[in-house]
Amino acid sequence: MTGLALDETHAASLASWVESANDPATDFPIQNLPFGRFRTAADEPWRIGVAIGDQVLDLESVGLIDSQDMNRLMAAGAASRRALRLALSRGLRRGSEAHSPFAAGLRAQSDIEMGLPCRIGDYTDFYTGIHHATTVGKLFRPDNPLMPNYKWVPIGYHGRASSVGVSGHSFHRPLGQTKHADEAAPALGACRRLDYELELGAFVAVPNALGEAVSIGDAEEHLFGLALFNDWSARDIQAWEYQPLGPFLSKNFASTLSPWIVTLEALQPFRAAFTRPEGDPQPLPYLDSPANRAHGAFDIELEVWLQTPAMRAAGNSGVRLSRSNFRDAYWTLAQLVAHHTVNGCNLQSGDLFGSGTLSGPLADQGGSLLELSQGGKRPLQLSNGEVRSFLEDGDRVILRGHCERPGFRRIGFGECAGTVLPAPRGD
């Protein structure tokens, strides 16, 4: 990290000849330019595109890439990505000489299907949300909510890459073993405590070789950008299975990513200081740097919305369940990269990091129903009269995120939506 590195692509005064990108409410102004993969028919290969207003620009059609391999584009690194961003910004801004070829490369977002943004090799889920860790810890260990390692180790574990899907998908409520305290034996049945987790996903750009740690100073050069991420969780399955090796079937039935990766470059104006509460230990030297302290964090506003089947039937787009901010995470992205590789573990282009559930410090800022309903003990009253302790069949959860700062254009993440289908059998 070498300063905020703002350049002409961040200027709030920039407007695009794609008029929908100038709408103050759009997630995708010309200052954003997030990357994704799209196709116009189910039998076509995925193509790399960049979102601009309500359109997507096909990068190959304007000669800016020579391969549709997003992982390869990620591996090319930050300098090449910045050059691409500058070319896109110049081509899409008002008065551009490239207006005509770029206009020919546009497709309406309403006419395309979005896929996963890349091939995910390994997926690691972290646990950087200290308010989540504390609230959930209290449910299991009232006297000792945070483990002694929490403020020293950026806790993480490996997740399942094969079952990560893209926004808009549906998945079946999982079956699994659960055991109630008053029963002698567990039983197989449909999950009764299905939950979402509000997370951000970070994608690895440049790989590191096995055995070669990435220093915190170099860490962000190994990242591409961020998307919204929902780490769906079966709380009853998790409670019975997770000792001693961690969550497994309670998590790997489905996860959901938003389709657009907002690059670190687009997020530069929204960097924030990384600070520790008074009295907390300072990070060990391999997790500490002046730049990380000065602007290692990101000011990203996050929201969770729920649309129940009854709301859908009534034409109601849903209710907001909570808000939080990525700034409240206990560890920065640079710290996650430095920690993940300190033992020599090799990261590969396209690998996914989950941030862990991003809850705010207040009780109504929980990033999961487990927190908002206090483990199911205090069901949420929804504004249409319904109640929820955990998710019901047909529920759709939508994550949203955006960045705002005076003097800069608002940029957004689009949405990350998934819908719960009934369990596959009559259990």
Added chain:
Amino acid sequence: MTGLALDETHAASLASWVESANDPATDFPIQNLPFGRFRTAADEPWRIGVAIGDQVLDLESVGLIDSQDMNRLMAAGAASRRALRLALSRGLRRGSEAHSPFAAGLRAQSDIEMGLPCRIGDYTDFYTGIHHATTVGKLFRPDNPLMPNYKWVPIGYHGRASSVGVSGHSFHRPLGQTKHADEAAPALGACRRLDYELELGAFVAVPNALGEAVSIGDAEEHLFGLALFNDWSARDIQAWEYQPLGPFLSKNFASTLSPWIVTLEALQPFRAAFTRPEGDPQPLPYLDSPANRAHGAFDIELEVWLQTPAMRAAGNSGVRLSRSNFRDAYWTLAQLVAHHTVNGCNLQSGDLFGSGTLSGPLADQGGSLLELSQGGKRPLQLSNGEVRSFLEDGDRVILRGHCERPGFRRIGFGECAGTVLPAPRGD
């Protein structure tokens, strides 16, 4: 599982015109025919081969495959694999009419380099060694060594695929955070309790779609075969990091696979009954079937050997540290597939399952140094006068495995060897 399904390829009377395959000591008689990937120069792509005695048969050169994609061969399923096995057996046996073209497709194993047998998408490590779980559990929880879920849930967790390497490699002793009980804060340093874990790895053949569970009756159709697997572990890093989400950096710095996958077909004569000790709960219905009880287990003898630098200097090929048998695992491979998919999780061709550490019931049958040295309290006396509590720099660990049964040819797994290099910095 539909019976032992023995056929002409299993007959002990079969001999090969590849004379080294008829040596009673070879791991690779004509009854084995394990699959791997090899190349003859570092700049060549990997080619699929089958081991026969001290040779490897290039499958494409004899027209038996039309692609060098092992994952695709895996996805083709059991019927196609059985037909391929039959063609190989007939071509390699004495008196074969295909002697001449097959002989032209042979390479000496001493002249080739072996790679990972396939692209590993997701890697899941299970915990089926109940003797390991009990012994290790006692070190952490003397009064309560086995968790209440152990005899109900085939415990597993996701591991790191990117750092799985192939036999013959070396890796650096990892750095990581550790904290001693008498210290106020953790510190970063080189692992001081580096260990191996004796495991078998199972490879997924036919995939299942997300949301579609695989029944225990169909489970083995989704598996390809087995290899030896060493899940290197940094015990001091693990002790500090693993709560509450499981092992992470203590495992993902390196794992080692043997290069040859012994197919389920080759292992058919060595099937064994799956039984539970008197008084243990019977598996839930989704983990139970008559076939699984009759022959769900595999009788595979396993060994761990250690070659220290002093032994290497003295021309000593190493000492055997322990022996155990896969038959003692608490869960069968079919149960692992049924459990992994019961929530709808999708397995993909080439995915790897680790068995967990396979220790025997006796104290000298531990599949790790943690067990054999009782957590480091009773160092092992090696026959050359050296002692070991945990691994030292330069130590090479070699796993071996084979199957024997009266009336059948012995088949083996080759070896799975890895060498510990010093930590990368002066910590």
